[in-house]
Amino acid sequence: MSGLKEFIQRVFFHGENPLVDNYVENRLRPPGAVDERRFMALCIRCNRCLEVCPYGSIKRAGIGPTIGTPYVFPENKACYLCMACCRLCPTGALDRELRKPEQTAMGKARIDTTLCYSHLFLGHDVLPDTSGRKIGALCNTCYNVCPLQEKAITLEKNLYPVILDGCVGCGICTERCPTRPRRAVNVIPAGMGRADEAGFYFRKARKHYESSTAIETKTPSGVLKGEKLLEQKSRIEGTRGEPDFSFPYETPKKMEGWE
Amino acid sequence: MYGPYRRAAQTGTFIVMFLIPVLNLYEIYTLTGTFYAINIGRLGIADPVVILQAIFAAGELSVPLASAALFPVALALAFGRVWCGWMCPYHLLADVASWTRGLFRAKIIGKTGAGSLPVTSSFTANAGRFGFLVLGTAFAGAIGIPVLNYVNAPGIVSTEAMIFVKERALSIEFVFLAVLVILELTLAPRFWCRLFCPTGALLSLFRMRVTLRVATTIPTPRSACCREKRCTEVCPMGLEAFREGSDLLCTNCGRCVDACASVQGPGRLRFTGFRT
Numbered sequence: 001m002s003g004l005k006e007f008i009q010r011v012f013f014h015g016e017n018p019l020v021d022n023y024v025e026n027r028l029r030p031p032g033a034v035d036e037r038r039f040m041a042l043c044i045r046c047n048r049c050l051e052v053c054p055y056g057s058i059k060r061a062g063i064g065p066t067i068g069t070p071y072v073f074p075e076n077k078a079c080y081l082c083m084a085c086c087r088l089c090p091t092g093a094l095d096r097e098l099r100k101p102e103q104t105a106m107g108k109a110r111i112d113t114t115l116c117y118s119h120l121f122l123g124h125d126v127l128p129d130t131s132g133r134k135i136g137a138l139c140n141t142c143y144n145v146c147p148l149q150e151k152a153i154t155l156e157k158n159l160y161p162v163i164l165d166g167c168v169g170c171g172i173c174t175e176r177c178p179t180r181p182r183r184a185v186n187v188i189p190a191g192m193g194r195a196d197e198a199g200f201y202f203r204k205a206r207k208h209y210e211s212s213t214a215i216e217t218k219t220p221s222g223v224l225k226g227e228k229l230l231e232q233k234s235r236i237e238g239t240r241g242e243p244d245f246s247f248p249y250e251t252p253k254k255m256e257g258w259e
Numbered sequence: 260m261y262g263p264y265r266r267a268a269q270t271g272t273f274i275v276m277f278l279i280p281v282l283n284l285y286e287i288y289t290l291t292g293t294f295y296a297i298n299i300g301r302l303g304i305a306d307p308v309v310i311l312q313a314i315f316a317a318g319e320l321s322v323p324l325a326s327a328a329l330f331p332v333a334l335a336l337a338f339g340r341v342w343c344g345w346m347c348p349y350h351l352l353a354d355v356a357s358w359t360r361g362l363f364r365a366k367i368i369g370k371t372g373a374g375s376l377p378v379t380s381s382f383t384a385n386a387g388r389f390g391f392l393v394l395g396t397a398f399a400g401a402i403g404i405p406v407l408n409y410v411n412a413p414g415i416v417s418t419e420a421m422i423f424v425k426e427r428a429l430s431i432e433f434v435f436l437a438v439l440v441i442l443e444l445t446l447a448p449r450f451w452c453r454l455f456c457p458t459g460a461l462l463s464l465f466r467m468r469v470t471l472r473v474a475t476t477i478p479t480p481r482s483a484c485c486r487e488k489r490c491t492e493v494c495p496m497g498l499e500a501f502r503e504g505s506d507l508l509c510t511n512c513g514r515c516v517d518a519c520a521s522v523q524g525p526g527r528l529r530f531t532g533f534r535t
Contacts, residue, residue, distance in 0.1 A: 008402040041316035041403045044309040046296035047418060051283045051425070060422065063431045065404065068418070090296045090303050090327050091313050 026174055028072045028189045030058050031079055031104040032086040032095035035191035042093035043069045049085035049094060058085065072106070074171020074187055079106065081147055081170050102148055107169030107189040109153075111142075111161060115184035118160040142173035142185050161185075260520070261513030265344065269351040276348055276417045280424035293421055294348065295414040296327060304330045306414065308392070308457045312407055315400035335465040339472060339532075343452065343459045344510030348420075349412035352436075353452055356443040357495065376497040377447040377454070381506050384453045384497070388460040395457055407457050412439065449495055453508065463507040471511055471532040473504035490515035490528055500528055 030049050033039050045068035050058045057077045058070045072079045081101035086094045098104060113119040117139040143161045146153045151166035153173070169187045177183040279290050279297075291298045296305035305327035314320050331342065343350055378384050395407040408414065415432045422430055439451050452459055466472075490500035493515060496508040500515035511530070519528040 005401050037403065038317060041318075041405070042313055044295050044305065044313055044405060045408050045414070045418070046292050046305070046309075047421060048292045048296065048298065051280060051291050051421065052288055054286065060430065067409065067431070088291060088298065090292075090298070090305055091310075091324055092321060096323070 025186045025188060026073060026075050026171065026183075027192075028074065028079070028106045028169060028171065028187060029191070030070050030072060030085050030094055031081060031083060031101070031106055031168075031170075032089075032098040033106070033191065034093060034095065039093050039191075040066065040069070042091045044091055044093075045069060046090060048088045048090065052084050052088050054082060054084065055080050072171065074174040075183065076175070078171035078173075078175040080172065081168070101170075102151065102166065102168060104168045104170075105190050106171075107187040109142075109163050109167050109169060109171070109173055109185050109187050111163060111185050112182075115179050115182060116160070117179065117184070119184075122160050139178060141176050141178060145172050145176045147172065260517055262517050265512060268345045269348075269354075272346045273348050273351055276420045277424060279417075280421045284425070293414055293417040295408065295411060295418070302330065303327045306411065306458055307331050308396075308407055308411065308461050309405065309414070311461065312396055312399040312405035315396055316403045316405050318400075331462065332465050335462045336467055336470060339466065339470050339509065339511040340459060340462050341471075341511050342462055343456075344512035347413045347458075348416040349436075349439075349456075350452060350510075352416065352440055353443055353449060354495070356440050357448055360444055360448055377450050379497055381496075381498055381503055381508050385507050387454045388456060391455050392457040392460040410435065410455075411458065412436070412451060412456060413458065449497070452510075453496055459510075466507075469532055471530055473500055473509060473511065473513075473515060473528055474531045475501055475504075475526050475528055489518040493518045501526075504528070 029036070029039060030053075034042065047060060047068070047070070049070050050060060055077060057072050057079050059073055059076075061067055061069045061071050070085075081104065083099060083101060083104075086098045087096055088094075089096060111119070117137045121137055138159065140155060140161055143149065143153050143155050147170065148166055148168065151164065152168065153161055153163055156162045163185075169190060171187045173185045174183050174187055177185050275290070276294070279292070282288075282290055289300055294306065295309050296303070298304070303323070303326065307328040310324055310328040313324055334341065378387065392407075395410075399406045409432075415436055419429055419433050419436065422428055442450060488499070488501075491498070494500055495512065495514065496506075496510065498504075498506050498508055498515075500509075500519075503509070504515075513530070516528050516530065
């Protein structure tokens with residue numbers, strides 16, 4: 001019975017069902033949500049959070065095992081951290097005691113430096129190419145719209161935005177980010193499983209990666225080059241006496257004319 | 260006569276269902292929620308089945324969880340399953356379906372009445388819905404998801420109303436409702452409330468000696484009872500009201516009492532319970 005329970009929980013919660021991909025960027029639970037597993041158990045789909053949201057940020061999930069539960073899709077409408085939904089939740093799926101916006105943990109924003117205009121500008125990649133995407137400009141919209149400026153995001157050298165630890169993942173920066181079709185700043189949801197555990201292809205990629213690294217660590221023999229050689233050398237410790245070096249040729253004991 | 264009052268209460272609940280999202284659009288949050296769980300001011304009310312599943316799925320019993328189910332349980336202890344008979348929006352839909360079915364039967368086949376119910380024995384019907392409730396709760400506890408919420412008919416009706424008002428759209432659960440109503444119209448009249456509904460099943464368990472119920476004043480109304488059995492004919496749950504007035508299936512809708520009104524004498528059906 002416990003085996004069956006485990007199997008079903010794996011399928012439903014850890015995204016190991018190839019049909020259900022539980023981990024999606026820019027898809028968050030409302031503020032104050034407990035971790036995904038308890039949330040799915042406690043949420044009774046009464047949609048009170050959805051009704052009370054003054055911004056219309058909270059949407060109802062469609063077909064699938066999470067049907068009827070609330071989500072925030074920051075690409076369309078981010079959470080503005082008014083904290084109206086938390087105090088209304090009847091079962092505690094959203095934390096009722098939560099009042100301060102900076103204490104929520106919906107996720108963490110991450111800036112894609114290959115898309116962000118400010119970062120592109122910094123990299124002297126300012127020439128517009130044919131696609132018109134790489135324009136490069138001191139945009140910094142994410143910094144300007146952030147409700148927790150200097151706690152969640154800062155302007156490094158007054159030039160480019162950097163996400164700090166205080167980020168709660170409200171997603172306003174994602175909503176306002178001007179890059180299209182993909183936003184340069186995306187929110188990684190908290191408590192919703194990890195990318196490497198999500199879905200069939202993610203898992204396959206992870207296994208592939210793990211098996212490749214396992215072979216490398218098991219058999220260190222062979223010729224090392226480049227960075228791997230440097231890494232090997234950096235592991236040599238100088239405190240435990242001299243390392244043994246074996247040479248394929250004989251060292252001459254005595255050299256003529258050198259005494 | 261209880262019929263008009265019952266219709267008024269049902270229609271009122273149906274209107275409130277649409278009114279809640281309208282009020283919320285005008286930023287009045289005195290009434291929030293759907294019939295899964297609803298807030299009236301600071302009073303939190305939730306469907307007991309929903310709470311039962313949340314307790315099993317999350318493996319914990321907290322004060323806000325348990326207190327939300329108190330009001331429906333108290334209502335059931337006092338008045339029986341009046342939620343089903345007098346308020347439930349799905350029951351109103353089933354009533355309309357049954358009425359439509361009767362109309363078509365009269366026109367096409369020439370027979371009056373809504374036709375025979377799928378399962379006639381009240382014991383089998385009770386066993387079916389309690390089995391469904393127990394299985395659903397056990398499955399919810401096993402996988403940690405309140406699965407019976409996917410088939411909670413009144414909750415889905417009110418959720419669809421809310422979505423319709425707020426977003427001018429319907430969700431996929433509307434298909435479930437449509438299938439239920441079509442089945443009630445064609446093959447199996449009243450099957451959901453009688454054979455499956457977990458909310459009704461759980462609510463019918465809360466009863467005491469003083470709970471409102473239908474009974475006659477005569478202890479064994481065999482000979483004195485009216486021979487036409489009008490009460491049995493009108494009962495939507497397929498009960499013989501003079502005999503099974505205190506059955507778990509009874510919703511206290513009062514139709515049998517209304518039908519019995521023409522009968523004079525001591526054998527008349529009436530609501531008893533804390534009144535006597």
